[in-house]
Amino acid sequence: MTPAELSRTVLRSVRGAVEEQELSVPVPARIVVGPPPRPGCGDYASNVALQLAGPAGRPAREVAEILRKRLAGSAGIARVEIAGPGFLNFTLGDGALVALIREVLARGEEYGASSAGRAPGAADAVAGPAVAGPAANGPAANGPVANGPVPAGAREAVVAEALARIDAVAGTPGREAVGHPALVPAPYDLATLTARLGSDEARWVLLRPAAHDRVRVPERPVQRESNPRFQVQYAHARVRALLRNAGDLGLVSEPGDVWPSSTAAAGGSSSAGPAPEQAPGHGATDPSALPGPQALQALRTLLATYPSVIDVAARLRAPDRVVRHLEATAEAFFRWHDVCPPLPVGEQKPLAVHRARLALAEAAGTVLANGLRLLGISAPAHL
Numbered sequence: 116m117t118p119a120e121l122s123r124t125v126l127r128s129v130r131g132a133v134e135e136q137e138l139s140v141p142v143p144a145r146i147v148v149g150p151p152p153r154p155g156c157g158d159y160a161s162n163v164a165l166q167l168a169g170p171a172g173r174p175a176r177e178v179a180e181i182l183r184k185r186l187a188g189s190a191g192i193a194r195v196e197i198a199g200p201g202f203l204n205f206t207l208g209d210g211a212l213v214a215l216i217r218e219v220l221a222r223g224e225e226y227g228a229s230s231a232g233r234a235p236g237a238a239d240a241v242a243g244p245a246v247a248g249p250a251a252n253g254p255a256a257n258g259p260v261a262n263g264p265v266p267a268g269a270r271e272a273v274v275a276e277a278l279a280r281i282d283a284v285a286g287t288p289g290r291e292a293v294g295h296p297a298l299v300p301a302p303y304d305l306a307t308l309t310a311r312l313g314s315d316e317a318r319w320v321l322l323r324p325a326a327h328d329r330v331r332v333p334e335r336p337v338q339r340e341s342n343p344r345f346q347v348q349y350a351h352a353r354v355r356a357l358l359r360n361a362g363d364l365g366l367v368s369e370p371g372d373v374w375p376s377s378t379a380a381a382g383g384s385s386s387a388g389p390a391p392e393q394a395p396g397h398g399a400t401d402p403s404a405l406p407g408p409q410a411l412q413a414l415r416t417l418l419a420t421y422p423s424v425i426d427v428a429a430r431l432r433a434p435d436r437v438v439r440h441l442e443a444t445a446e447a448f449f450r451w452h453d454v455c456p457p458l459p460v461g462e463q464k465p466l467a468v469h470r471a472r473l474a475l476a477e478a479a480g481t482v483l484a485n486g487l488r489l490l491g492i493s494a495p496a497h498l
Contacts, residue, residue: 116191116211117419121159122146124192128185129163137181140170148205150416154409157196157204158416164201175201215419216370219478227422227485229286269305270298270330273321277434280489285429296326296432303332312336315492319344322490323438343442347483350445352498354480357457361473364458364465371471373411373455410451414479417444421482434490441486448479
């Protein structure tokens with residue numbers, strides 16, 4: 116279940132409660148679900164009960180309990196819990212991750228595109244970093260908006276191009292005709308930045324800041340993981356290397372359970388390596404507080420929320436949202452990869468768990484490649 120699907124499920128529960136007169140409130144147009152505030156609070160959370168409490172004239176926890184009862188047992192939801200003043204925490208069913216990976220891999224380059232539809236290859240429809248046409252209108256929350264042609268500055272040109280690509284994927288073409296975000300100008304023109312940093316690094320430093328923030332230009336591009344652009348490209352290249360190495364082993368990705376078998380988890384031999392649920396020298400621990408489940412949950416959430424990030428970036432005229440999401444995805448991928456190696460190590464034999472982990476890595480690579488393509492930045496297979 117994706118965040119969008121969960122949002123629709125919660126919305127149906129609110130609508131049902133209103134129709135059956137359990138609640139007397141206007142039905143909201145949409146309900147926001149997102150990552151929980153901390154580990155151990157399920158997969159997603161929503162403050163919908165807090166939002167409805169005032170109009171309903173009832174305590175938020177009481178509203179939350181009405182919705183919890185309606186949501187319990189819904190397809191794809193394993194558990195619904197009430198936290199704090201009335202937050203709803205959702206734990207998805209065991210098949211949620213497998214379904215997500217299948218969706219990402221099935222849609223491939225189209226993953227993240229709006230259900231409003233777009234032509235294949237729309238992310239590549241805007242070519243060249245020197246685009247300097249009109250961009251799009253943005254709300255005050257993303258800074259003031261100026262109408263008319265986009266200035267010919269480096270930042271304005273690159274942001275306009277990225278927004279055109281994002282609009283095409285989000286199913287909102289034409290927004291660029293209204294206006295463009297008012298940006299703090301870059302200190303150099305595009306040709307100078309490209310000559311100094313290279314095309315990918317130049318575009319990254321121009322797209323990474325929010326509209327009201329200034330561009331920070333490094334002395335030179337640094338090819339190490341402390342450079343966010345390099346880390347994102349390196350994560351994609353690592354996924355491609357995993358797939359190449361898997362091919363040499365005759366290993367094919369297949370969505371499934373990414374944890375070792377119960378035998379391995381109990382300490383028996385396993386070619387999947389040590390069970391991530393186990394912490395040497397520790398007794399029983401809440402699994403959600405251990406590195407393996409935390410890393411997996413973070414990566415799963417970032418893959419699932421990628422489509423909504425594209426929608427938000429289009430609506431707020433903020434390609435920096437995509438940049439930050441890719442940075443978080445790359446970081447989460449490496450954390451998970453280090454705890455749950457996708458390929459056998461040493462004399463280990465390939466098992467189903469490796470095929471499942473390889474599929475998750477491939478899904479992460481798909482999201483990284485799609486996001487980089489929207490920004491007009493290369494997704495290298497080797498680095």
